[in-house]
Amino acid sequence: MNWRTTLVLAVIALGAFAYLRFIEMKQPSTEEAKRQAQNVINFDRTKINGIVIQNGDEKIAMRRRDNKWRLETPIKDQADGSLIENFLSDLENWRKDATISAKEVEADKNRLSEYGLAKPKLKLKLTGQEGLPEILFGKDAALEAKMYVRFENSKETFLAGQSVRNDIDKKPEDFRDRKLTDLITAQVSRLLLKTPAGEIDLQKTGDHWQIVKPLQARGDDQKIADLIAQITTARIQQFVADDRGDLRGYGLTEPRGAITLFTSEDKQGQLLQIGAVPEKEKDQLYVRSAARGFVYTLPKKVEEILNTKPDDLRDRHLVRIDTNILDRITIDVPGRNKIVLARKDNNWTIASRKNAPANSSEVRRVIDTLQNERVTNFVEDVASNLPKYGLDKPQLQLTLSSFASENTAETKAGEQPFATIAFGKTQGENVYARLTDEPFVVAVRRSLLDQIFTDPVQWQDLAIYKFKPEQIHRLSVSAKSESVLARDAKGQWTWVKGTGQINQANLQSLLTSLSNLHAVRWLPGGAVAQHGLEKPQLAITFTTSPDDKNAHKLLIGGKADNATWSARAEEREGAFVISDADFNTFLLPLAAAPGSPSPSASASVSPSATATP
Structure with a gap:
């Protein structure tokens, strides 16, 4: 045998092995084969595109198109997809509890009649996959x-088991989808509501809803979502009729109102008309779905x-x-210099003061307050008389901006304002306000102004000193x-001025509080004399x-x-308040009381680096 013959035989052998391996992989495993043998019927549900149920003289046919099930006979309508999927799952898991061979059945001519299988009333046929037989359902065992x-x-x-029979032994309307629409709330991008009072047009831009008609205004995202959910989650109570006949009896010739839901892909929309209340079912309401063509x-x-x-949706x-x-x-x-607060990573600075550190927690608090501030009253929908509300010359204006250090494809370099709030006159417990890019005048709580500091001192970082106790030398x-x-x-x-044993515990407490002193809050400008700081009762100097x-x-x-005391640090502008706890620590006696035990070595302050920060 030459080498060419050997090579050919090797290739043939390898090909045969690969083919047999392929066939073997396609065959079910022993365990899977046993499971399939126990099934009443084996099928691939992904290939099933039709279901035909013959129930006596009544035929029910359903087909799947674009992954949606529809009734085709005896009526054309959306089918309940979840009901059908549950039925297919039951059919997949339908097991044989016992088998009576054809030979046994043929031995007794009356056997099929006894089982109700000679002329069965109920039959089931699956289409889409070749070779699937029709299933005949007999009597209960x-x-x-x-x-x-x-x-x-x-x-x-x-x-x-009887589960499959129970799934299909139904009336045609039981297979109809009782969901009013296949849409879910998140898919809706526009809602058109026609009522006896007029028309309301709502449109979604990005993540937020806008009222487009009868006025241009921001919509309440949650309220509009709840409104849409009333439609998308509504369940049909009764299937009344198709919409091709006389609709006067349902109050749908001239509907009382209409709702149209749109998606970004569907510009025509799904129209729902609202009609009269049935004479007998007073807790129900006639509606017409144009998409499905039924009442x-x-x-x-x-x-x-x-x-x-x-206004309910604003x-x-x-x-x-x-x-x-x-x-x-x-x-x-x-009359005052502008205060500019700038974000730096996760913190804030006072940009108008050479980017001095700001009280970031206070800035975040104000942002949260503004985000949650709710209008107490919509005063005017057209701000035609700004002087009336003091909004021609506002007492305070707040501008919120983004900032880019350089030009990008999305934004230009520099500051880009996206909201400016003007605050005008106060009226009782309210103050008039207006967003400059909106035409409305609104009222909000007057106390909101008190939470927006107009003195730059009050925006300063609360950290007064940032040292370590061991850095203090004198x-x-x-x-x-x-x-x-x-x-x-x-x-x-050691003492420079003072006598007696040094109380090391008190001294260490004072150093710890002093080196890392934080203000509770900053006081508005001009508070030095007001809070007794011209003649202080306690002065602490350290190096x-x-x-x-x-x-x-x-x-x-x-x-x-x-619970607080006014204070001032000479190297910082403005006055602040410190806690009662810090004040009491600063008053601790530094000399041990006569007769008290000598401090232990562990109480001594150990030497350390004294580098200036």
Whole structure:
């Protein structure tokens, strides 16, 4: 045998092996084969495109097109897809409990009649997959929940469960889809509502709804979604008639109202007309679906939609803020310099003050407040008389902007305002306001103005000092008397002015509070004299360098309220308040009481680096 012959035989052998392997892979496993042998019928549900049920003289035919099931006979309408899918699942899992061979059946000529399978009333045929026989349903068996079934052209009979029979032994209308529409609320991009009072046109732009008619206004996303959901989740109560006949008896010749739902792909829309209340079923309402071409009844509460007024659907939020693009907040008060707050990563700075750190928590609080602020009243839909409301010369104007450091494909470099709120006159507990890109005048809570600081000092970072306790080198505390301490060459504290044993625990508490002092809040400008800071009751001076050149001074005045004290740091502009806890810590005695035990070594302040931050 030469090498060519050997090669040919090897190729043939390899091909045969591959073919046999392919055939083997296509064959069901032993376990799967056993399962299939127990099934009444084996089929691929993805190939099934039709179902025919013969129930006595009545034939019900359904077909699947574009993954949707429709009734074709005896009426044409949408079929209940979930009901059909459940039926197919039951059919897939339909098992033989026993088998009576064709030979046994033929041995007794009356056997098929006894089983109700000689001339069965109920038959089922699946189409779309070749070779599937028609299934014939007979009588109930003596065993509970079991019945007799067989295939057309076969006398072999099976004992099986009744679930499949129960799925198909129904009237045609039981297979009709009782959902009013296949749409879900999220798919709807426009709603047109016609009521006795007029027409309301709602359109969705991006993630938000707009009222387009009878006025241009922001829509309340949740209320409009709830309105749409009343339609998309409505269930048909009764199938009354097709819509080709006389509709006067249903009040649909001149409907009381109409609702049309649109999607981004469907510009024609799905029209639902609302008619009269049936004489007998007072809790229902006649409606006509143009898409399905039928008259139905729905629960009567659907007619509440006809009472909807434009103001019911308006967004009562003062302003919409997309925090993802909010980079600048400008506070403009006549006669004062503008305050500009700028976002830097996850924090905020005061851009109008050389990007000094801002109280980021306070900025976020104001943003949250504005986002949640709701209009107390829609005053005018056309702002034709701004002086009447003090909006020609607003007392405060707030501008929200995005910011780009350089040109991109989407945005230009620089600041891009997306909302400006003007606040005008106050009236009782309200203040008039207006978004400059909207034509309305609204009223909001007057107290909102108190939450928008117009003094740049109040926007400062609450951190007064950012040191470590070991960085403090010299300390002076002056109240009724002065105590002065300094570190020696070994970093241990010694008296410069004072006597007795140093209370190391009190000293460490004071250093910890002082080095990381945070204000509770900043006070408006001009508060120094008002809060007793011209004649402070406590002064603390400290240094943060070994040469004592980096000096800092904290002055504490009178009580701001029951739990805070006014204070001022000489290197910071403005006054602030500190907590009662910090104030009491600063008053702790630094000398140990006579007769008290000597502080342990662990209480001593250890030497450390004294680098200036």
